[in-house]
Amino acid sequence: MINKRINITQKNFLLFLYIVILGLFGPVVYWVSNHNTQLPFTGKAEKNPIQKRMSIGEKILVKANNDAAKQEGITAFAGGDYVLAIEKFQSALKRVRNDPETRIYLNNAIAATTESPFRIGVSVPIGGNLNVAQEILRGVAQSQDKINRNGGVGGKLMMVEIANDDNNPEVAQQVAQKFVRDQKILAVVGHNDSNASIAAAPIYQDGGLVMITPTSSAETLTAMGNHIFRATPSTRNLADTLANYAVNVAGSENVAMCVDSDSQVSVSFKENFTWAVYNYGGKIAPFDCDLAAADFSPEEIPSQAISLGADTLLLAPSVRKVKKALEIASDNDDRLTLLGNHSLNTYSTLKDGQNDVSGMVLSVPWYQKAIARNSFIVNAQEFWGGGVNWRTAMAYDATQTVSQAIASGAERQNLQQTLANPEFSTQGATSEISFLPSGDRNLQGGLVKIKPGKKSGTGYDFVPLNMDQIIEAAPKPSPKGATTNPRVKSK
Structure with a gap:
């Protein structure tokens, strides 16, 4: 009988201890399990x-x-x-x-x-x-x-x-x-x-x-x-260089654009390119072409752009939507002058695009300039057995x-x-x-054109355009034009 009472007392004590512990730590467990909180890294990989x-x-x-x-x-x-x-x-x-x-x-x-x-x-x-x-x-x-x-x-x-x-x-x-x-x-x-x-x-x-x-x-x-x-x-510099070429060199009067609405860089390029085209005296066609759209239909895009009066089509995909941009180029059949953003400066553009993209001009942050014995380019050839982008x-x-x-x-x-x-x-x-106060690099970028060639092994190459001559020949945007920015200011 005595042993039985002792066992009951022990059980009561353990039950009491459990309630105390639950009362102390229960709220902590509940809070951690119901909040998106990351525990400190333990260092164990x-x-x-x-x-x-x-x-x-x-x-x-x-x-x-x-x-x-x-x-x-x-x-x-x-x-x-x-x-x-x-x-x-x-x-x-x-x-x-x-x-x-x-x-x-x-x-x-x-x-x-x-x-x-x-x-x-x-x-x-x-x-x-x-x-x-x-x-x-x-x-x-x-x-x-x-x-x-x-x-x-x-x-x-x-x-x-x-x-x-x-x-x-x-x-x-x-x-x-x-x-x-x-x-x-x-x-x-x-x-x-x-x-x-x-x-x-x-x-x-x-x-x-x-x-x-x-x-x-x-x-x-x-x-x-x-x-x-x-x-x-930044996209501002890249888009401005391409817009300058489009309006003042290629003679584009009305540009339609295809972008990836899911991509920050694609949307940013569209906004800056629109601003630059208007600044240089060109126009942007009221054309809704979204590479991320569920009902994306590449075969209809060139015809729709032409029906709106466009003479040029800018393809500005993210790297994830390059294939879709090339599908549009395939259906273009040389009807519209093609421009591209820097995301298209890839081997797959040449390999898969072939003649469909021949003649396309792209904005690029950098290209291999003809600098004799430049150590970076020489070493790149030695390291990788070919050119680099x-x-x-x-x-x-x-x-x-x-x-x-x-x-x-x-x-x-x-x-x-x-x-x-x-x-x-x-x-x-x-x-x-060197860097600007914003953290952006102080660099303008340049242009390349897709032409038949042997360097890439695809039958087509990215060939640098002489931007110094292009910029020197092109008229500068007027201060008055800067007040007609079609972008929404709050964005």
Whole structure:
């Protein structure tokens, strides 16, 4: 009987203790489970899913370039055997010389054998647009190789951590959070798509980590904070250059436009191009052509534009809608003069567009100028076995910018101040890199025309136009025209 009473008393005590604990911690559990709150990063990679998308050499992200030697290098790197990793990565590059991921991992392995290397991050759309991702990685890899071959920065070699964000804004935010939490990351080169960059920018800004995008040109991006920079010109500069050509060189009188309403960069290009065309004395056709529309029908678009009096058609897709833009070009059948934005400056435009895009003029942030023995272009030929486009050049410039800022003594917490200094400048792929107070690069961009050629291997090439002559010959917009901006001011 006594034992039975003791058991009852013990049960009552345990029940009382349970109620007390529930009362103390129950509200906390409820609040956490009902709020979108992220718990602090524990530092354990295996418990952090975004880590599967990131690597400094311990995993292959670009599965298309996976051969035996590269895999052996990855295994050695993950196990801390950097000497063997170097040997295997070198062997892999002999087989596939234009693989930028392997080149970065090789340089990372070399840096890992030295004392106190420094680290930057790069975020690219490996699962969203592999060609674009590799174009950006080639620029980063070429810059890293140059920096490390010259002894690094202050005797410290550069390591690059690669992240795959798929051009997905939500994933880009997770990548940004990971980079911000990792105090070893001094700056980030990324992201590619403007939608991804705009989504991630507030996280970098709040975390005090500099982000330099090599490719995002949407006008609103750099207004999101003083830690946000871009190595590429903004859409305002790119659109103005193309509008100048359209009205004053090509003689376009009425331009219809096709854009991707889901893309910040596409919408931004449309707004700035509209403003510039009116400024130069041209007109924009009242034409609604949305590449993101559910009822998109490419075969009807050229005829509809012509019926509205258009003589020119601007195709301004995001990188995700390049294929749809090429479908319109196929149905155009040379009826309308074709113009394109910088998103169309891709290998797939030449390969898939062929004669349908022959004669199209595109705005581009950069093109290979005929500068004798330019080190960037010469090294690009040596590294990758061919020419490179603006994404590679701008990624190279972004990486060079970070290294120069660090070389001047800047650390993570004061890197922004160094880049924002009006006196800051460094040499880029073919021109000097400096930033406006907005964080935008002080660069105008240029134009290329698609013509038959042999350099790309597709039968067609992007051929630079002489912009100096074009701009000199073209009339300048009058101040009076600047008061007739057709854009909505509040946007």
